[in-house]
Amino acid sequence: ASPANIDKRTARGSLGGIKIAFLEKKTRGNQVTLLLQLHFGDVKALQNKEVAANFAGQMLMRGTAKHTRQQLKDAFDKIKAQVMVSGGVDSAVARITTTRDNLKAALDLVAEVLREPSFPQDEFDKLKQEELAQLEGNKSEPQALAMVAIQKHLSPYPKGDPRYAMSIDEEIDEVKAVTLDQAKSFYKGFYGASNGELSVIGDFDSESTQTQVKTLFGDWKSPQPYERI
Numbered sequence: 001a002s003p004a005n006i007d008k009r010t011a012r013g014s015l016g017g018i019k020i021a022f023l024e025k026k027t028r029g030n031q032v033t034l035l036l037q038l039h040f041g042d043v044k045a046l047q048n049k050e051v052a053a054n055f056a057g058q059m060l061m062r063g064t065a066k067h068t069r070q071q072l073k074d075a076f077d078k079i080k081a082q083v084m085v086s087g088g089v090d091s092a093v094a095r096i097t098t099t100r101d102n103l104k105a106a107l108d109l110v111a112e113v114l115r116e117p118s119f120p121q122d123e124f125d126k127l128k129q130e131e132l133a134q135l136e137g138n139k140s141e142p143q144a145l146a147m148v149a150i151q152k153h154l155s156p157y158p159k160g161d162p163r164y165a166m167s168i169d170e171e172i173d174e175v176k177a178v179t180l181d182q183a184k185s186f187y188k189g190f191y192g193a194s195n196g197e198l199s200v201i202g203d204f205d206s207e208s209t210q211t212q213v214k215t216l217f218g219d220w221k222s223p224q225p226y227e228r229i
Helices: 003-009 050-062 069-078 100-115 121-138 142-154 168-177 180-190 206-217
Strands: 011-015 018-024 031-039 082-087 091-099 196-202
Touching (some): 050 069, 050 082, 091 100, 121 180, 142 168
16 A cells, blocks of 8 residues: 555546546445546636635535435435535535445436536525534634634735635625625636646546546636636
8 A cells, every 4th residue: 555556456547537546445345436626727817706706616415406405315315325515716626435326326416416506595694604603613612723724824825815804704795695696706707617626546446537527527617717726
């Protein structure tokens, strides 16, 4: 299990703008883990977009054109897939842990989550209340206050910059002001699969997974050019 040996057994390549790293190996229970990260935007285009971006990313798993939030949860549970999909100001991440037989179905559902979010208003309202409750609680939490202080020290960028570290009060004001339309607008303006990385390790078929990924994401172009911040 040395890094050099793992590296030697890892197949690398690209599918359009997505770089891939695949490591096929036998695992207990035929387990396989997939990690997909998509990148978008640049420092100029992402000015004053952080809160809308965070809400867009958190809404992905709260409903699609074909499934409600609960139906998605039930569908993933049915195929014994542990799935996380989220997004931030300059990237989105999807992680799947499942079995060889269920990888295809899980990846199909993840593509639906990423490409067809429905942004239901009731889920947005719930999410907003959850965020505000957590932020209000953080105002009296020494650990949360210390984290903000460290972020401000390590990230001394001007307000509006995607790297700017907001105070808790600033974040509360931003969360109160953000709208569902702003979250939708961010998603529409930035999400796509023109730039990213995909890694898969465990018990899976490399060839069929590549074909599936190309089918699911090959035509999903990012609306904005990407440049790493």
